[in-house]
Amino acid sequence: MKSIDTIRMGGTDVLPIIEGGKGVSVSTGVSAGHWAAAGGVGTVSAVNADSYDAEGRRIPQIYRGRTRRDRREELVNYAISGGITQVRVAHEIAGGKGRINANILWEMGAAERVITGILDGAPGMIDGLTCGAGMPYRLSEIAAAYNIHYYPIVSSARAFNALWKRSYSKTPELLGAVVYEDPWRAGGHNGLSNTENPLLPEDPFPRVLALRKTMRAFGLDEVPIIMAGGVWWLEEWEDWIGNPDLGPIAFQFGTRPLLTKESPIPDAWKRRLFTLHEGDVYLNRFSPTGFYSSAVNNSFLRDLRARSDRQVAYTMEPVGEHAATYGFGARKREVFVTQPDLEHILGWEREGFTEAMRTPDSTLVFVTPEEAKQIVADQIACMGCLSECRFSNWSQRGPDYSNGNKADPRSFCIQKTLQNIAHADEANGDAVVDHNLMFGGTNAWRFGTDPFYANNHVPHVSELVDRILTGR
Numbered sequence: 001m002k003s004i005d006t007i008r009m010g011g012t013d014v015l016p017i018i019e020g021g022k023g024v025s026v027s028t029g030v031s032a033g034h035w036a037a038a039g040g041v042g043t044v045s046a047v048n049a050d051s052y053d054a055e056g057r058r059i060p061q062i063y064r065g066r067t068r069r070d071r072r073e074e075l076v077n078y079a080i081s082g083g084i085t086q087v088r089v090a091h092e093i094a095g096g097k098g099r100i101n102a103n104i105l106w107e108m109g110a111a112e113r114v115i116t117g118i119l120d121g122a123p124g125m126i127d128g129l130t131c132g133a134g135m136p137y138r139l140s141e142i143a144a145a146y147n148i149h150y151y152p153i154v155s156s157a158r159a160f161n162a163l164w165k166r167s168y169s170k171t172p173e174l175l176g177a178v179v180y181e182d183p184w185r186a187g188g189h190n191g192l193s194n195t196e197n198p199l200l201p202e203d204p205f206p207r208v209l210a211l212r213k214t215m216r217a218f219g220l221d222e223v224p225i226i227m228a229g230g231v232w233w234l235e236e237w238e239d240w241i242g243n244p245d246l247g248p249i250a251f252q253f254g255t256r257p258l259l260t261k262e263s264p265i266p267d268a269w270k271r272r273l274f275t276l277h278e279g280d281v282y283l284n285r286f287s288p289t290g291f292y293s294s295a296v297n298n299s300f301l302r303d304l305r306a307r308s309d310r311q312v313a314y315t316m317e318p319v320g321e322h323a324a325t326y327g328f329g330a331r332k333r334e335v336f337v338t339q340p341d342l343e344h345i346l347g348w349e350r351e352g353f354t355e356a357m358r359t360p361d362s363t364l365v366f367v368t369p370e371e372a373k374q375i376v377a378d379q380i381a382c383m384g385c386l387s388e389c390r391f392s393n394w395s396q397r398g399p400d401y402s403n404g405n406k407a408d409p410r411s412f413c414i415q416k417t418l419q420n421i422a423h424a425d426e427a428n429g430d431a432v433v434d435h436n437l438m439f440g441g442t443n444a445w446r447f448g449t450d451p452f453y454a455n456n457h458v459p460h461v462s463e464l465v466d467r468i469l470t471g472r
Helices: 029-037 068-094 111-121 139-146 157-166 204-217 267-274 299-309 339-350 369-380 414-422 429-434 444-448 451-456 461-469
Strands: 007-009 012-014 017-019 041-045 099-105 128-132 149-154 178-181 188-190 225-228 249-253 281-284 292-296 311-313 324-328 333-337 355-358 363-367
Touching: 017 029, 017 461, 029 041, 029 068, 029 099, 029 461, 041 068, 068 099, 068 111, 099 111, 111 139, 128 139, 128 178, 139 149, 149 157, 157 204, 178 204, 204 225, 267 429, 267 444, 267 451, 281 299, 299 311, 299 363, 311 339, 324 339, 333 339, 339 363, 355 369, 363 369, 414 429
Parallel strands: 017 041, 017 249, 041 099, 099 128, 128 149, 149 178, 178 225, 225 249
Antiparallel strands: 007 012, 188 292, 281 292, 311 363, 324 333, 355 363
16 A cells, blocks of 8 residues: 655645535534544534533524524524534644634525634634535635635536636635545535436546546646545555546545544444445435435435335326326315326325325325325425525525425425434434434445444544555
Protein backbone atom coordinates (compact mmCIF):
# COMPACT_ATOMS: atom_id res chain seq x y z
CA MET A 1 0.00 0.00 0.00
CA LYS A 2 1.32 3.45 -0.91
CA SER A 3 1.94 5.83 1.95
CA ILE A 4 -0.83 8.34 2.62
CA ASP A 5 0.69 11.81 2.58
CA THR A 6 -0.92 15.08 3.54
CA ILE A 7 -2.55 17.19 0.87
CA ARG A 8 -2.92 20.95 0.51
CA MET A 9 -6.58 21.76 0.96
CA GLY A 10 -8.35 24.85 2.16
CA GLY A 11 -5.07 26.67 2.68
CA THR A 12 -3.44 24.07 4.93
CA ASP A 13 -1.96 20.58 4.88
CA VAL A 14 -4.33 17.86 6.06
CA LEU A 15 -4.66 14.13 5.72
CA PRO A 16 -6.55 13.38 2.49
CA ILE A 17 -9.46 11.81 4.35
CA ILE A 18 -12.71 13.65 4.89
CA GLU A 19 -15.68 12.82 7.07
CA GLY A 20 -18.79 12.98 4.92
CA GLY A 21 -21.63 15.15 6.14
CA LYS A 22 -24.72 13.17 7.10
CA GLY A 23 -27.96 15.07 7.49
CA VAL A 24 -30.17 15.51 10.50
CA SER A 25 -28.27 15.11 13.81
CA VAL A 26 -25.79 12.51 12.53
CA SER A 27 -22.60 14.42 11.62
CA THR A 28 -22.24 16.26 14.93
CA GLY A 29 -19.63 18.47 16.52
CA VAL A 30 -18.30 15.52 18.51
CA SER A 31 -17.70 13.28 15.49
CA ALA A 32 -16.38 16.13 13.33
CA GLY A 33 -14.14 17.47 16.06
CA HIS A 34 -12.49 14.11 16.67
CA TRP A 35 -12.01 13.56 12.92
CA ALA A 36 -10.24 16.92 12.64
CA ALA A 37 -8.21 16.21 15.79
CA ALA A 38 -6.90 13.10 14.03
CA GLY A 39 -5.57 15.32 11.22
CA GLY A 40 -8.35 15.04 8.65
CA VAL A 41 -11.32 17.19 7.69
CA GLY A 42 -14.31 16.87 10.01
CA THR A 43 -17.75 17.82 8.75
CA VAL A 44 -20.55 19.25 10.85
CA SER A 45 -23.99 18.82 9.33
CA ALA A 46 -25.84 22.14 9.33
CA VAL A 47 -29.15 20.41 8.57
CA ASN A 48 -31.33 20.83 11.67
CA ALA A 49 -28.54 20.06 14.10
CA ASP A 50 -29.28 19.46 17.77
CA SER A 51 -28.95 22.13 20.43
CA TYR A 52 -29.04 21.71 24.22
CA ASP A 53 -30.36 23.41 27.32
CA ALA A 54 -28.28 24.63 30.28
CA GLU A 55 -28.19 21.10 31.73
CA GLY A 56 -26.94 19.61 28.46
CA ARG A 57 -30.23 17.97 27.52
CA ARG A 58 -31.23 17.93 23.87
CA ILE A 59 -33.92 20.45 23.01
CA PRO A 60 -36.69 18.66 21.07
CA GLN A 61 -37.67 20.41 17.86
CA ILE A 62 -41.37 20.96 18.49
CA TYR A 63 -43.39 23.13 16.12
CA ARG A 64 -46.24 25.28 17.41
CA GLY A 65 -46.83 27.64 14.49
CA ARG A 66 -50.31 27.70 12.93
CA THR A 67 -49.11 27.91 9.33
CA ARG A 68 -46.35 26.24 7.36
CA ARG A 69 -44.58 29.58 7.07
CA ASP A 70 -44.72 30.05 10.84
CA ARG A 71 -43.33 26.57 11.39
CA ARG A 72 -40.61 27.16 8.80
CA GLU A 73 -39.44 30.16 10.84
CA GLU A 74 -39.26 27.93 13.90
CA LEU A 75 -37.26 25.38 11.91
CA VAL A 76 -34.79 28.04 10.74
CA ASN A 77 -34.26 29.17 14.33
CA TYR A 78 -33.71 25.57 15.49
CA ALA A 79 -31.27 24.97 12.62
CA ILE A 80 -29.18 28.06 13.28
CA SER A 81 -29.03 27.49 17.03
CA GLY A 82 -28.16 23.81 16.60
CA GLY A 83 -25.57 24.51 13.92
CA ILE A 84 -23.80 27.07 16.10
CA THR A 85 -23.81 24.64 19.01
CA GLN A 86 -22.31 21.79 16.99
CA VAL A 87 -19.68 23.95 15.28
CA ARG A 88 -18.48 25.26 18.65
CA VAL A 89 -18.21 21.71 19.98
CA ALA A 90 -16.22 20.62 16.92
CA HIS A 91 -13.92 23.61 17.14
CA GLU A 92 -13.12 22.94 20.80
CA ILE A 93 -12.45 19.22 20.32
CA ALA A 94 -10.30 19.76 17.19
CA GLY A 95 -7.98 22.02 19.15
CA GLY A 96 -6.64 23.71 16.03
CA LYS A 97 -5.85 20.45 14.24
CA GLY A 98 -7.21 19.41 10.86
CA ARG A 99 -10.10 21.37 9.40
CA ILE A 100 -13.77 21.81 10.27
CA ASN A 101 -16.23 22.12 7.40
CA ALA A 102 -19.97 22.66 7.57
CA ASN A 103 -22.24 20.75 5.22
CA ILE A 104 -25.54 22.07 3.89
CA LEU A 105 -28.03 20.83 1.31
CA TRP A 106 -28.85 23.44 -1.30
CA GLU A 107 -32.42 22.17 -1.52
CA MET A 108 -33.06 22.37 2.22
CA GLY A 109 -35.44 25.07 3.40
CA ALA A 110 -33.86 28.52 3.78
CA ALA A 111 -30.39 27.11 3.13
CA GLU A 112 -28.70 30.51 2.79
CA ARG A 113 -30.32 31.95 5.91
CA VAL A 114 -29.33 28.91 7.94
CA ILE A 115 -25.68 28.78 6.94
CA THR A 116 -25.12 32.53 7.19
CA GLY A 117 -26.77 32.49 10.62
CA ILE A 118 -24.37 29.74 11.73
CA LEU A 119 -21.35 31.54 10.28
CA ASP A 120 -22.35 34.73 12.09
CA GLY A 121 -22.88 32.86 15.35
CA ALA A 122 -19.64 30.88 15.24
CA PRO A 123 -17.16 33.34 13.73
CA GLY A 124 -13.79 31.93 12.71
CA MET A 125 -14.74 28.35 13.63
CA ILE A 126 -15.75 27.05 10.18
CA ASP A 127 -12.97 26.52 7.66
CA GLY A 128 -15.07 25.55 4.66
CA LEU A 129 -18.56 25.01 3.26
CA THR A 130 -19.54 21.76 1.58
CA CYS A 131 -22.75 21.77 -0.38
CA GLY A 132 -24.68 19.50 -2.71
CA ALA A 133 -28.24 18.23 -3.28
CA GLY A 134 -28.91 20.64 -6.11
CA MET A 135 -26.86 23.18 -8.06
CA PRO A 136 -25.47 25.58 -5.42
CA TYR A 137 -24.54 28.52 -7.64
CA ARG A 138 -24.36 30.95 -4.71
CA LEU A 139 -22.05 28.78 -2.60
CA SER A 140 -18.96 30.71 -3.71
CA GLU A 141 -20.60 34.05 -2.94
CA ILE A 142 -21.43 32.97 0.60
CA ALA A 143 -17.88 31.66 1.10
CA ALA A 144 -16.41 34.88 -0.24
CA ALA A 145 -18.50 36.97 2.15
CA TYR A 146 -16.88 35.12 5.08
CA ASN A 147 -13.48 34.52 3.43
CA ILE A 148 -13.62 30.74 3.79
CA HIS A 149 -13.19 27.95 1.26
CA TYR A 150 -16.02 26.19 -0.52
CA TYR A 151 -16.41 22.57 -1.61
CA PRO A 152 -19.18 21.95 -4.16
CA ILE A 153 -20.53 18.40 -4.48
CA VAL A 154 -21.08 17.27 -8.07
CA SER A 155 -21.71 13.97 -9.80
CA SER A 156 -20.35 14.83 -13.23
CA ALA A 157 -17.91 17.08 -15.07
CA ARG A 158 -20.90 18.66 -16.79
CA ALA A 159 -22.35 19.85 -13.49
CA PHE A 160 -19.08 21.43 -12.40
CA ASN A 161 -18.68 23.10 -15.79
CA ALA A 162 -22.07 24.78 -15.36
CA LEU A 163 -21.29 25.91 -11.80
CA TRP A 164 -17.89 27.27 -12.79
CA LYS A 165 -19.11 29.28 -15.76
CA ARG A 166 -22.09 30.72 -13.95
CA SER A 167 -20.48 31.56 -10.62
CA TYR A 168 -17.33 29.88 -9.32
CA SER A 169 -14.98 31.46 -11.88
CA LYS A 170 -15.42 34.73 -9.96
CA THR A 171 -13.85 33.30 -6.78
CA PRO A 172 -11.36 30.60 -7.87
CA GLU A 173 -8.96 31.34 -5.02
CA LEU A 174 -11.43 30.02 -2.43
CA LEU A 175 -12.27 26.76 -4.18
CA GLY A 176 -10.90 24.30 -1.61
CA ALA A 177 -11.71 21.12 -3.55
CA VAL A 178 -14.40 19.59 -5.73
CA VAL A 179 -16.29 16.64 -4.25
CA TYR A 180 -17.18 13.97 -6.80
CA GLU A 181 -20.07 12.09 -5.19
CA ASP A 182 -20.71 8.85 -7.03
CA PRO A 183 -24.45 8.75 -7.79
CA TRP A 184 -24.67 4.96 -7.54
CA ARG A 185 -22.51 4.28 -4.48
CA ALA A 186 -22.90 7.19 -2.06
CA GLY A 187 -25.39 7.14 0.78
CA GLY A 188 -28.20 9.63 1.17
CA HIS A 189 -29.36 11.80 -1.73
CA ASN A 190 -27.58 11.21 -5.02
CA GLY A 191 -27.15 13.16 -8.23
CA LEU A 192 -28.33 10.70 -10.86
CA SER A 193 -29.40 12.52 -14.00
CA ASN A 194 -32.30 11.53 -16.21
CA THR A 195 -29.85 10.12 -18.77
CA GLU A 196 -28.21 7.71 -16.29
CA ASN A 197 -29.53 4.27 -15.48
CA PRO A 198 -29.93 3.73 -11.70
CA LEU A 199 -29.52 -0.02 -12.25
CA LEU A 200 -26.23 0.23 -14.19
CA PRO A 201 -23.46 1.76 -12.05
CA GLU A 202 -20.65 3.32 -14.05
CA ASP A 203 -16.95 3.05 -13.27
CA PRO A 204 -16.05 6.21 -11.31
CA PHE A 205 -12.53 6.52 -12.76
CA PRO A 206 -13.53 7.82 -16.24
CA ARG A 207 -16.04 10.17 -14.67
CA VAL A 208 -13.47 11.63 -12.24
CA LEU A 209 -10.89 11.82 -15.04
CA ALA A 210 -13.40 13.82 -17.10
CA LEU A 211 -13.91 16.12 -14.10
CA ARG A 212 -10.15 16.67 -13.81
CA LYS A 213 -9.88 17.47 -17.52
CA THR A 214 -12.64 20.05 -17.15
CA MET A 215 -10.92 21.56 -14.11
CA ARG A 216 -7.58 21.71 -15.91
CA ALA A 217 -9.22 23.65 -18.72
CA PHE A 218 -10.02 26.28 -16.10
CA GLY A 219 -6.52 26.27 -14.59
CA LEU A 220 -7.50 24.19 -11.56
CA ASP A 221 -4.73 21.60 -11.86
CA GLU A 222 -3.80 21.65 -8.15
CA VAL A 223 -7.30 21.90 -6.68
CA PRO A 224 -7.99 18.49 -5.12
CA ILE A 225 -10.84 16.23 -6.14
CA ILE A 226 -12.50 14.39 -3.26
CA MET A 227 -13.78 10.95 -4.21
CA ALA A 228 -17.00 10.26 -2.29
CA GLY A 229 -19.19 7.17 -2.41
CA GLY A 230 -18.10 3.55 -2.22
CA VAL A 231 -14.77 4.26 -0.47
CA TRP A 232 -14.01 1.64 2.19
CA TRP A 233 -10.37 0.47 2.05
CA LEU A 234 -7.87 2.90 0.51
CA GLU A 235 -5.84 -0.01 -0.82
CA GLU A 236 -8.74 -0.60 -3.22
CA TRP A 237 -8.06 2.89 -4.61
CA GLU A 238 -4.26 2.64 -4.71
CA ASP A 239 -4.16 3.28 -8.46
CA TRP A 240 -5.79 6.66 -7.82
CA ILE A 241 -3.26 7.82 -5.25
CA GLY A 242 -0.43 9.78 -6.87
CA ASN A 243 -1.92 9.23 -10.33
CA PRO A 244 -0.74 12.18 -12.47
CA ASP A 245 -3.78 11.95 -14.71
CA LEU A 246 -6.11 12.51 -11.76
CA GLY A 247 -3.95 15.03 -9.94
CA PRO A 248 -4.38 15.58 -6.19
CA ILE A 249 -7.00 13.20 -4.80
CA ALA A 250 -8.60 12.91 -1.37
CA PHE A 251 -11.23 10.47 -0.15
CA GLN A 252 -14.47 11.01 1.73
CA PHE A 253 -15.86 8.51 4.20
CA GLY A 254 -19.55 8.86 4.92
CA THR A 255 -20.64 5.38 5.97
CA ARG A 256 -17.71 4.16 8.07
CA PRO A 257 -17.90 7.08 10.57
CA LEU A 258 -21.41 5.93 11.46
CA LEU A 259 -19.90 3.12 13.49
CA THR A 260 -17.65 4.82 16.02
CA LYS A 261 -17.98 5.51 19.71
CA GLU A 262 -18.24 9.22 18.92
CA SER A 263 -20.99 8.69 16.36
CA PRO A 264 -24.29 9.96 17.80
CA ILE A 265 -26.57 7.44 16.10
CA PRO A 266 -28.55 5.17 18.47
CA ASP A 267 -27.12 1.81 19.51
CA ALA A 268 -29.96 0.06 17.67
CA TRP A 269 -28.77 1.67 14.42
CA LYS A 270 -25.19 0.61 15.12
CA ARG A 271 -26.29 -2.96 15.83
CA ARG A 272 -28.25 -3.04 12.60
CA LEU A 273 -25.15 -2.10 10.60
CA PHE A 274 -23.47 -5.36 11.67
CA THR A 275 -26.36 -7.40 10.22
CA LEU A 276 -26.46 -5.99 6.69
CA HIS A 277 -25.71 -8.07 3.62
CA GLU A 278 -24.57 -7.07 0.16
CA GLY A 279 -27.49 -5.58 -1.71
CA ASP A 280 -29.35 -4.46 1.41
CA VAL A 281 -28.90 -0.79 0.50
CA TYR A 282 -31.59 0.24 -1.95
CA LEU A 283 -31.35 3.07 -4.50
CA ASN A 284 -34.83 4.56 -4.61
CA ARG A 285 -36.77 7.64 -5.63
CA PHE A 286 -39.29 7.98 -2.83
CA SER A 287 -37.63 11.06 -1.31
CA PRO A 288 -39.81 14.20 -1.24
CA THR A 289 -36.87 16.06 -2.80
CA GLY A 290 -37.36 14.20 -6.07
CA PHE A 291 -33.73 13.01 -5.97
CA TYR A 292 -32.63 9.41 -5.92
CA SER A 293 -31.31 8.31 -2.55
CA SER A 294 -29.59 5.26 -1.06
CA ALA A 295 -30.97 3.75 2.14
CA VAL A 296 -31.22 0.41 3.89
CA ASN A 297 -34.07 -1.69 2.49
CA ASN A 298 -35.92 -2.00 5.80
CA SER A 299 -39.66 -2.18 6.42
CA PHE A 300 -39.97 1.59 5.92
CA LEU A 301 -38.80 1.37 2.31
CA ARG A 302 -40.62 -1.90 1.70
CA ASP A 303 -43.87 -0.26 2.79
CA LEU A 304 -43.28 2.66 0.44
CA ARG A 305 -42.55 0.29 -2.42
CA ALA A 306 -45.68 -1.74 -1.69
CA ARG A 307 -47.73 1.47 -1.53
CA SER A 308 -46.61 2.48 -5.00
CA ASP A 309 -47.26 -1.04 -6.28
CA ARG A 310 -50.89 -0.63 -5.20
CA GLN A 311 -51.39 2.06 -7.80
CA VAL A 312 -53.63 2.46 -10.84
CA ALA A 313 -54.09 5.17 -13.45
CA TYR A 314 -57.50 6.79 -13.76
CA THR A 315 -59.37 9.22 -16.02
CA MET A 316 -62.23 11.59 -15.26
CA GLU A 317 -64.10 10.49 -18.40
CA PRO A 318 -64.22 7.07 -20.11
CA VAL A 319 -61.24 6.93 -22.48
CA GLY A 320 -60.25 3.79 -24.37
CA GLU A 321 -59.75 0.91 -21.95
CA HIS A 322 -60.46 3.20 -19.01
CA ALA A 323 -64.16 2.35 -19.06
CA ALA A 324 -64.73 0.61 -15.71
CA THR A 325 -66.23 2.93 -13.08
CA TYR A 326 -64.84 3.23 -9.57
CA GLY A 327 -66.06 5.50 -6.77
CA PHE A 328 -63.52 6.70 -4.22
CA GLY A 329 -63.51 8.95 -1.20
CA ALA A 330 -66.30 9.73 1.22
CA ARG A 331 -68.51 10.95 -1.61
CA LYS A 332 -67.61 8.02 -3.87
CA ARG A 333 -66.45 10.32 -6.64
CA GLU A 334 -66.63 8.45 -9.93
CA VAL A 335 -63.51 7.91 -12.02
CA PHE A 336 -62.64 5.43 -14.75
CA VAL A 337 -60.05 2.67 -14.63
CA THR A 338 -59.30 -0.39 -16.74
CA GLN A 339 -61.14 -3.60 -15.95
CA PRO A 340 -57.94 -5.43 -14.89
CA ASP A 341 -57.11 -2.52 -12.56
CA LEU A 342 -60.60 -2.60 -11.09
CA GLU A 343 -60.02 -6.24 -10.22
CA HIS A 344 -56.73 -5.27 -8.55
CA ILE A 345 -58.54 -2.57 -6.56
CA LEU A 346 -61.18 -4.98 -5.32
CA GLY A 347 -58.45 -7.38 -4.24
CA TRP A 348 -56.58 -4.66 -2.35
CA GLU A 349 -59.77 -3.58 -0.63
CA ARG A 350 -60.35 -7.14 0.57
CA GLU A 351 -56.86 -6.99 2.11
CA GLY A 352 -57.76 -3.81 4.02
CA PHE A 353 -56.31 -1.19 1.67
CA THR A 354 -59.62 0.58 1.30
CA GLU A 355 -58.51 4.22 1.10
CA ALA A 356 -57.70 5.61 -2.36
CA MET A 357 -55.40 8.65 -2.41
CA ARG A 358 -54.79 10.77 -5.50
CA THR A 359 -51.27 11.49 -6.75
CA PRO A 360 -49.99 14.33 -8.97
CA ASP A 361 -49.73 11.82 -11.85
CA SER A 362 -53.47 11.03 -12.22
CA THR A 363 -53.13 7.77 -10.33
CA LEU A 364 -54.66 6.36 -7.19
CA VAL A 365 -52.69 4.58 -4.48
CA PHE A 366 -54.43 2.34 -1.98
CA VAL A 367 -53.62 2.36 1.72
CA THR A 368 -55.31 1.37 4.97
CA PRO A 369 -57.51 3.95 6.73
CA GLU A 370 -54.84 4.29 9.44
CA GLU A 371 -52.14 4.95 6.85
CA ALA A 372 -54.29 7.51 5.07
CA LYS A 373 -54.93 9.36 8.33
CA GLN A 374 -51.20 9.44 9.16
CA ILE A 375 -50.21 10.60 5.66
CA VAL A 376 -52.67 13.50 5.78
CA ALA A 377 -51.57 14.44 9.31
CA ASP A 378 -47.92 14.50 8.25
CA GLN A 379 -48.73 16.62 5.19
CA ILE A 380 -50.67 19.12 7.31
CA ALA A 381 -47.82 19.31 9.85
CA CYS A 382 -45.25 20.29 7.16
CA MET A 383 -42.65 22.71 8.53
CA GLY A 384 -40.98 23.61 5.24
CA CYS A 385 -37.72 21.74 5.79
CA LEU A 386 -37.10 21.61 2.02
CA SER A 387 -37.12 24.36 -0.56
CA GLU A 388 -39.77 22.28 -2.35
CA CYS A 389 -41.47 19.12 -1.12
CA ARG A 390 -43.32 16.59 -3.24
CA PHE A 391 -44.96 14.98 -0.23
CA SER A 392 -46.67 18.10 1.17
CA ASN A 393 -46.59 20.30 -2.01
CA TRP A 394 -44.75 23.01 0.00
CA SER A 395 -42.56 25.54 -1.80
CA GLN A 396 -40.58 28.30 -0.11
CA ARG A 397 -41.42 30.60 -3.01
CA GLY A 398 -44.31 32.99 -2.40
CA PRO A 399 -46.92 34.16 -2.73
CA ASP A 400 -48.83 30.87 -2.38
CA TYR A 401 -45.96 28.69 -1.06
CA SER A 402 -47.05 25.72 -3.15
CA ASN A 403 -45.16 23.78 -5.80
CA GLY A 404 -48.30 23.83 -7.93
CA ASN A 405 -48.95 20.08 -7.71
CA LYS A 406 -51.09 17.84 -5.55
CA ALA A 407 -49.39 16.53 -2.43
CA ASP A 408 -47.92 13.11 -3.22
CA PRO A 409 -48.90 10.27 -0.84
CA ARG A 410 -46.26 7.99 -2.37
CA SER A 411 -43.55 9.96 -0.55
CA PHE A 412 -43.05 10.80 3.15
CA CYS A 413 -42.12 13.52 5.65
CA ILE A 414 -38.33 13.34 5.56
CA GLN A 415 -37.82 15.62 8.59
CA LYS A 416 -40.03 13.43 10.76
CA THR A 417 -38.40 10.12 9.87
CA LEU A 418 -34.81 11.40 10.12
CA GLN A 419 -35.49 12.95 13.52
CA ASN A 420 -37.13 9.69 14.65
CA ILE A 421 -34.23 7.44 13.70
CA ALA A 422 -31.51 9.80 14.93
CA HIS A 423 -33.06 10.03 18.39
CA ALA A 424 -34.46 6.55 18.97
CA ASP A 425 -34.24 5.43 22.58
CA GLU A 426 -33.03 2.00 23.60
CA ALA A 427 -36.44 0.80 24.75
CA ASN A 428 -37.88 0.74 21.21
CA GLY A 429 -34.77 1.42 19.16
CA ASP A 430 -34.87 -1.72 17.01
CA ALA A 431 -38.44 -1.03 15.90
CA VAL A 432 -37.70 2.65 15.23
CA VAL A 433 -34.65 1.79 13.12
CA ASP A 434 -36.67 -0.68 11.06
CA HIS A 435 -39.62 1.66 10.50
CA ASN A 436 -37.78 4.86 9.54
CA LEU A 437 -35.46 6.03 6.79
CA MET A 438 -31.97 4.62 7.37
CA PHE A 439 -29.57 6.26 4.94
CA GLY A 440 -26.39 4.37 4.05
CA GLY A 441 -23.84 3.91 1.28
CA THR A 442 -23.88 0.77 -0.81
CA ASN A 443 -20.86 -0.59 1.08
CA ALA A 444 -22.61 -0.50 4.46
CA TRP A 445 -22.86 -4.31 4.39
CA ARG A 446 -19.08 -4.51 4.81
CA PHE A 447 -19.30 -3.77 8.53
CA GLY A 448 -20.26 -7.41 8.96
CA THR A 449 -17.31 -8.77 6.93
CA ASP A 450 -14.43 -6.36 7.61
CA PRO A 451 -12.14 -7.96 10.24
CA PHE A 452 -11.60 -4.56 11.83
CA TYR A 453 -15.16 -4.82 13.17
CA ALA A 454 -14.89 -8.45 14.31
CA ASN A 455 -16.90 -9.34 17.40
CA ASN A 456 -18.99 -6.19 16.86
CA HIS A 457 -16.04 -3.92 17.60
CA VAL A 458 -16.97 -0.23 17.63
CA PRO A 459 -13.80 1.89 17.34
CA HIS A 460 -13.07 5.42 18.41
CA VAL A 461 -12.70 7.92 15.57
CA SER A 462 -8.95 8.04 16.16
CA GLU A 463 -8.76 4.23 15.79
CA LEU A 464 -10.76 4.38 12.57
CA VAL A 465 -8.53 7.08 11.09
CA ASP A 466 -5.39 5.09 12.01
CA ARG A 467 -6.90 2.01 10.41
CA ILE A 468 -7.83 3.87 7.21
CA LEU A 469 -4.25 5.16 6.90
CA THR A 470 -2.97 1.56 6.74
CA GLY A 471 -5.01 1.10 3.56
CA ARG A 472 -7.67 -0.84 5.44
